[in-house]
Amino acid sequence: YRKLKAKVETIQKCQKHLMGEDLESLNLKELQQLEQQLESSLKHIRSRKNQLMHKSISELQKK
Template identity: 65%
Template sequence: MERIFEQYERYSYTEIQCATDEIQQNEHAKLKARMETLQRNLKHYEGEDIQNLSLRELQNLEQQLDSSLKRIRSKKNQLMVESISEL
């Protein structure tokens, strides 16, 4: 009976280990794909590797850059106003 329990425990542990490994591999693949997407987007934002983009993708990139620039200018103006008010 003890041998049966040991075999069951070993089998259960192996099943759990295989499932855990599979989950980790899936997570790794998702994270790798996300990282590649972020790196590609960063290159596009820096003006690199944009010759293969479609018109729609270029327009989307331009809109993203415009909105980012507006946020940056807004933050800069806010800091300037705060600095002036302190003086």
């Protein structure tokens, strides 16, 4: 039970960091890693969005 509780707390802390909360506890290296992770995530999100937009445009052009 303790291990599970610790894992949940770690996940919650990571989630807060991803949302821009509780950043005061992070050092410079951790902030840089978080920034890289966010940039990578944003890149994937934009790529997926572009795929969906292209698909939508193609479908509209077929009509």
